Amino acid sequence: MVKKVAIVGAGPSGLLLAHYLLRRSDKYQIDIYERRSDPRIIPFSKSRTFPISLSARGMNALRQIPGLEAAVKAISLEMTGAVFHQKNGKARLTPRKQSLFTLDRTSLVIVLLExxxxxxxxxxxxxxxxxxCTQVDFAAKKAIFKQVETETDFTVDYDWLIGADGSRSVVRESFFGTELFECEQKYIPSDYKSIFLPRPDANVETNLKPDKIHTWTLDDSTIFLLLHQRDGTISGVIYFPHQNNQLIGLSSKEEVIKFFCEHFPEVGQLMPESEAAAFLTRPISRIITIRCNRYHQGNSVLLIGDAAHAVSSSIGQGCNAALEDVVLLNQLLDEYSDNLPTVIEQFTIRRQSDAHALVELGDYAFPASKSLLIEFIFRELISKTLHRLFPQRFSPSLFELISESTVPYSEILNLYQGWISKVKKSNQI
Ligand SMILES: Cc1cc2nc3c(=O)[nH]c(=O)nc-3n(C[C@H](O)[C@H](O)[C@H](O)COP(=O)(O)OP(=O)(O)OC[C@H]3O[C@@H](n4cnc5c(N)ncnc54)[C@H](O)[C@@H]3O)c2cc1C
Incomplete structure (x- = not known):
């Protein structure tokens, strides 16, 4: 019998899951419910977006659906390394063995939809x-939705409900009414704002190479990340401490430009007044991390992606892990012949240690303090060199494992527990 699947959330994980399920012949009838408008028809300036880099896990998940990897690559820029900029104008390059592909979240969603x-x-x-989605009645297998424009409610019956509704998941909220569900939600200590710069004028000299991710770290743990986009524009995200940050005092576009010229001179010269004004009014966003003791409820509801394991964006893995969830789910559908109650229970069993390790790596793999940053760069360099020379004796570096392999996150955490503990300790000081 055809199963009625309701997917809550048309983000990367919900949309990729639809691709995978529809490939499994005609076993599933799929309805996707998204609280926002269709991103294909709203202007880019109105979409809340930010750059995303896809690495081995994400690309592996896309590759298994014919045409998806090529379509995503066609709108992405290939990144071959990262450049750590210093205040004195010097920069340190760390090359990558495997490229990353960067694009903005909205473009990724649009390509998956198309x-x-x-x-x-x-x-x-x-x-x-x-x-x-506003509520779920697990016993009756019904989800309640509000049509945002008309403010009218309607109810949907399902055989299988997927909560792919992101870090502030309503489907996950409904789990709290069930027995023995535990979920730890934490704010990361930094807030963020996105930045969008136009294509640089031909007569402006810049050392921001388009095929590199550019980062700056200030003494107060403000971290700035900048990526070129396929159309020649440049987008970035600035992470700054929730309290006592330097951005909160900025009140005019002139002050914004001065701030960027002072701390990130390479960027300040590229910032037009219009972006400085837009930056001022752009809302500050907060990131939460999520650790749950299970992802399924009863025999018919499952959380995937950020709804199950939201993670700090510092290691660029949230979306990669969300897409990897779909690969595991598909594998379980194969293994258990589409027996949904078994599949969703197995998903919790098979994904939990990796999802918890992912959140830990997100919190502590990349140091926020400037003092540990040099050590971090050094460690990466040494590990990479040793692994290249003696691959049997030395494992790849921490970030090679995170973003250039599909080695389970729990294994990576075990291998690099010493470094993670060190960063954790330094954050507590
Ligand atoms: C600044 C920043 C930079 C990042 N950079 C990277 C990166 O470089 N690499 C990487 O891998 N990850 C990155 N991430 C993380 C990545 O964006 C997420 O992990 C990824 O988008 C998760 O996909 P998802 O489909 O699970 O959830 P989401 O992308 O959050 O999508 C959830 C969808 O559900 C919808 N929704 C929410 N509630 C409801 C509801 N009640 N009813 C109906 N619909 C609902 C939302 O509108 C949304 O469209 C970054 C995140 C941030 C904030």
Missing amino acids: KLNEKHDNSQLNIHFNCQ
Whole structure:
């Protein structure tokens, strides 16, 4: 019998899951509910987006659906390393063995949507925008949604409900009414704002190479990350401490430009007044991390992606891990012949230690303090060299394992527990 699947959230994980399920012949009838408008029809300036880099795990997940990897690569820029900029104008390059692919979240979502619509008509798939899940009744297998524009409620029956609704998941919230569910939610100590710079004028000299991720760290743990985009524009994210940060005092576009010229001169010269003004009014966002003791409820509900294990963006793995969840889920559907109650229970069993390790790595793999940053760069360099020379005796560096391999996160955490403890300790001082 065809199973009625309701996916809450048309983000990267929900959309990729739809691709995978629809490939499993006609076993599933899929409805995706997304609280926001269709990103294909709203102007880019109105979408809340930020750059995302996809590494081995994410690309591996996309590759298994014909045409997806190529479509994503076609709108991404290939990154071959990272440049750590210093205040004195010097910079340190750390090359990568494998490239990263960077694009903004909205473009990734649009490509996943377009490919879904290209391959599947609405006999098996329907996508409902502006529909916000507000509640789930697990016993009755019903989810309640609000049509955002008309403010009217409607109810959906499901055989299988997927909570792919991000770090502030409503589906996950509903788990709290069930027995023995535990979930730890923490704010990371930094807030962030996105930055969008136009394509640099041809007559402006810049050392920001387009195929590198550029980062700066200030004494107060402000971290600035900048990436070129395929269309020649440059986007970035500035992370700054929630308390006592230097950005809170900025009140005019002139002050914004002065701040960037002083701390990130390479960027200050590229910032037009219009972006400085937009930066001032752009809301400050907070990131939460999530650790749950299970991802399934009963025999029919499952959390995936950020809803299950939101992670700090400092290691660039949230989306990669969200896409990797779909690969595991598909593997379990194969192993257990689409027996959903078993599959969702097994998902918790098989994913939990990696999801918890992912959050730990996100919190502590990349040091926030400037003093540990030099040691971090040094350690990466030494590990990479030793592994290249003696691959049997030395494992790849921490970041090679995180972003250039599909080695389970729990194994990586075990291997690098010493460094993680050191960063953790330094954060507590
Ligand atoms: C600044 C920043 C930089 C990042 N950089 C990287 C990076 O470089 N690499 C990387 O791998 N990851 C990165 N991430 C993390 C990445 O964005 C997330 O991990 C990823 O988007 C998770 O995908 P998802 O589909 O699980 O959830 P989301 O992308 O959050 O999508 C959830 C969807 O559900 C919808 N939704 C929410 N609630 C409801 C509801 N009640 N009803 C209906 N719909 C709902 C939302 O509108 C959204 O479209 C970054 C995150 C941030 C904030």
